[in-house]
Amino acid sequence: MKPASREAYQLMHDGSVVLAQIEHNGFRVSEAYLNAAIEEITVREAELTAALKADVVWKTWAKKYGAASKLSSRTQLGEIVFGVMGHECRYKTPTGLYAAGEEAFDHLDLPFVRAYLELANLQKTRDTFLKGILSESVNGYVRPSFLLNSVITYRSSCRDPNLQNVPARNQQMSAYVRKAFVARDGRRIVETDFSGVEVRVAACYTKDPVLIRYIEDPTTDMHRDTAMDMFLLTKEQVEETRKKTRDCAKNMFVFPQFYGSVYFQCAPQIWDAMERRDFRAGKDGIPLRQHLAKKGIKTLGDVNAGADAVKGTFVHLAKKVEESMWNDRFRVYTDWKRRWWDEYCSKGYVHTLTGFLSQGVYRRNQVLNTAIQGSAFHCLLWSLVRLQRWLNKWKMKTKIVGQIHDSIVADVHPDEFDDYLAAVKQIITVDLRRHWDWIIVPMEIEAEASEVGGTWYEKRGVAEDENGRWVYKNK
DNA sequence: GCCCACCGCGCG
């Protein structure tokens, strides 16, 4: 860890102080709720376990492992499904075992495995999250440790409990866990996020004009454009199926590509998602795989090592999309990647825009990512320091209770609600840009809030009305 | 009983 400028050191110092304040504040949790939820899952676990053990697959399992049979063993699951039952194995672990994570079964349609994964998900919910939070609760508050000195990119980490991996994407999991986090009496949970801060910071490093345009012009959308290329759809067809096609392009292609993934890794997951989640060519369109078939793309194609992408396969299309993304659309970004990597190779280190030194042995993708990830977090950290000082200055009742890489969670007093959100907005969209002149794109926030006395699960989007009041968005 | 590497999976 090396803050290489006085300013960088100051940020670590001030950041440590504000994170300590957040730890001291603590996040309120409901122990009664946690106990009830744990109990509920345990009942469902028994039912699901019984159903699995009545399945014919379990007979096969017992034949192979006998008394050593263990339903919770992924190693055994992989051996049964791929080894004994002989289903096609697409992924191996680095040590040569059958990979048995969820994506290893994406191409299969086995009821036993579906039920197995549902059970595993419930157990994760209970054992990692609900029990983990409960065991850290003291008098109804958890006080996680935020670390600023442990992460290679100069981000923070969080532990005991980790507030930075609380379920959000899966509805059931999210509901189970986030309902445990409650506002203090008479307060509202408020969460404010930087929108797309890593992409914005990447634009600051690379100065790619196309990326900057995507950020500045709200009528453009790089994920939509990528979905059009990837699925051979019109803009309207993508918009009509936005939640599926556009978000798939975003999460399974664009983001992985920014992290340094490659087409033959992205393609299989997208190909499976298309079928599994019933993607269509427009609102009342035909299934996407049929649509692609009409355009001459009938199969996934060979994604194994050394395979050539054959024309007329989806892998080939993904390869073309990748080439146009990096050689054409984001040409300047690509040039930056080459220069950044060359600089690291010749000097053995790089400096971040926020004044930190990244030195050590890195792979290419790590070097390209480290500075961007760190600087993006430093935008949040600097804002957090400013926000806490503002709360102190005006002796506000509101307390910051957590931080999740690019978002701030607070227990906000209703009297302070509008002022608090106005302050966050001012700090992030105006003050931050004044403080760092390397920020050459706008910064924006999104805000969500619960009702008074609500939970972290109940938060809904809020926006500023013409009178400066922050109200719930449509419905 | 403890330690450790590996794996899978939650988040940004």
Add this chain to the structure above:
DNA sequence: AAAGCGCGCGGTGGGC
């Protein structure tokens, strides 16, 4: 041929 960034946590399986 290539092989997605950064974390924390719990379980398995092997070893002592």
